[in-house]
Amino acid sequence: MAKTPSKKETAKAARPRPVRPRPVRWAVKWAVRAVGVAIVLVALWIGAYAVLPVPSTLYIQSEVRRLGGVDYEWVPVDDIAPVMLRSVVAAEDANFCNHWGFDVAAIREAIDDGGRRGASTISQQTVKNAFLWHGRSWPRKGLEALMTPAIEAAWSKRRILEVYLNIAEFGEGIFGVEAAARNYFRVGPEDLTADQAALLAAILPSPKTRNAAHPGRFTRNRAIQIRSGAQTIAADGRAACFED
Incomplete structure (x- = not known):
């Protein structure tokens, strides 16, 4: 005959077993939550800058610490000469209106050329300048690749150019087209001529070694090409996405 368990044994059997901690599951759960929070914060950040x-920016602040101060003043896109917008697109990203943040054809050409030429679009450069840090690293490139489609979806093309032209470096301690126009040509950004706009666009790839007011031969020749390119994209419709 089976032995009947005592009350003590029954109570012990009914008592729930202690849950053993599972550090891997706990870590994964909190990692997912952290990523979710980060995504929400970045989305709000992108929305605010829209x-x-x-x-x-991080880079402007680093230059403030290094130089003791910089010349930077935001100016609305409506107060920037339209030829300046066309010039920077012609210089940096002629297919700006035709892509969603990445110029696949330019990327292929860069790969075929052995990586000697850049393929970053204005949208990618805007993400880097506004939200990230300078320098070559896979984490930065990864974040740039994730955030570029986000600003393409949340911002207009005109807004992307507005942000880009306001935070781009145009010289030692000179940030944004407003500071650049005053420092180099003693005019406001709304009064830039086609030649002046082309010169400013020509110094963007190397703002610390080129000078728009006293350009060398290479910069002058590059500016001539940019002015022609600006006229071309205005004529063939590749400026339509950011023109009024």
Whole structure:
């Protein structure tokens, strides 16, 4: 005959077993939560910059610390000469209106050329300048690749150019087209001529070694090409996405 368990044994059997900690599952759960929070914060950041002036950037702040100060003042896109927008597109990203953040054809050409030429679009450069840090690293490139489609979806092409032209470096301690126009030509950005706009666009790839007011032969020749390119994209419709 089976032995009947005592009350003590029954109570012990009914008592729930202690849950053993599972550190891997705990870590994964909190990692997922952290990623979710980060995505929400970045989305809010991108949304804010869709309508608000960019107060500063990581690179601008690093230059402030290095130089003791910089010349930077935000200016609305409507106060920038339209030829300046066309010039920077002609210089940096002629297919700006035709892609969603990445110029696949330019990437293929860069690969075929052995990586000696750049393939970053204005949208990618805007993400790097506004949200990330300078320098070559896979983490930065990965974040840039994730955030570029986001700003293409959330911002207009005109807004992307507005942000880009306001935070781009145009010289030692000179950030944005407003500071560049005053420092190099003693005019406001709304009064830039086609020649001046082309010269400013020509110095963007190397702002610390080129000078728009006193250009060398290479910069002058590059500016001539950019002015012609700006006229071309205005004529063939590749400026339509950011023109009024």
